[in-house]
Amino acid sequence: MAHLDYYFSVLSPYAYLAGQRLEKIADAHGLDITYKPLDIMTLFTRTGGLAPKDRHPSRMAYRAQELPRQAKKAGMPLNMKPAHWPTNAAPASYAIIAAQKAGGGYLGGLVHSILRAVWVEDRDIAEDSVVQDCLKAAGFDPGLTFSGMLAGAETYAANLEDAVNAGVFGAPFYILEDGQSFWGQDRLEDLDLVLSGKL
Template sequence: MARTVEYWFSTASPWAWLGSARFAQLAERTQTVVQVEPVDLGAVFAATGGTPFPSRSPARQSYRQLELARWSRRLGVPIRLQPAHYPVDREPSSRLVLAAREHGVDALALSQAVLRAIWSEDRDIADWVTLQDIARDAGLDGAALIESARDPRMHARYVQNTQAAIAAGVFGSPTYVVDGERFWGQDRLDFLEERLGGGP
């Protein structure tokens, strides 16, 4: 039976972007089912003691940027350290990913496309027209997904997802959970692969 990983993440997380392709490759390599779970990271932070990036001290902000640049070089994943549309409202893009799950299409690939849009392509992931284009570019029915995403039910699901993340002990993005065991951060993917039986 295939293993399942719960993938808790923010659609505007630079760390999720840096790990996105490697995580997808890991899941394919280990034949793991990914349960894509976008969350409201602001609400997660508020419940778990985290601090949103704009509210952090200058020392913490500058070090975060330094680390992003280091990991970008190490991984060969391009990243715009100061994207044009950041901070950004994550709810529209999160609802789009939830709609993809409901439609039974590749929500993981769509999540990658959304992360790429903000961190590599300087696109506004809070704009519904842009999101429709992102979905279409990913080979999906953008119009149908946007229609579902704008349904109030998706707001309720987004809130429920966020509460479920908090209940699961999630406090940052990305967090990968296997059978209740948490792996926080794209720099823990090696440990995740070991847990799934695909590592050394």
């Protein structure tokens, strides 16, 4: 079975706009996914990027146009000024890591539910109750918010190092086992074409 490492941030609007297209591509091609949530702000610092608050106004003006266009194209709602952004991404990231290790639920659904909580539902994913709701809805034990803390913290830090070493500089970022990489939800079609042997 082919393998893909999926690097993302639970704070990324572009990861939200990916929806569950990655999972559909994976199903179509028998692709195994390792979900690797990471600290996107630290990744920017490590790889020459800037946090949105530090970017030039022209870049932010473009972002303000581009995100609604991409949301409309994907047929997805998007709140450009979510009530809890940025927030502490660690608790939700740890829960995803714990859920991946525990199994038994739908991991793609959990990731999307957490992203939707930020970008549509104005919920604070730093709160255990919000993450627990997302875990339960995706078929996981809500108690993973407590039991997976230590291992989650270690893996979260390791994911950042893996990302830097793999050449990741943004999110979402997809890397196939042969080293081919794809940056952004707007490159999922290219990923699909590569896996189909058409690109």
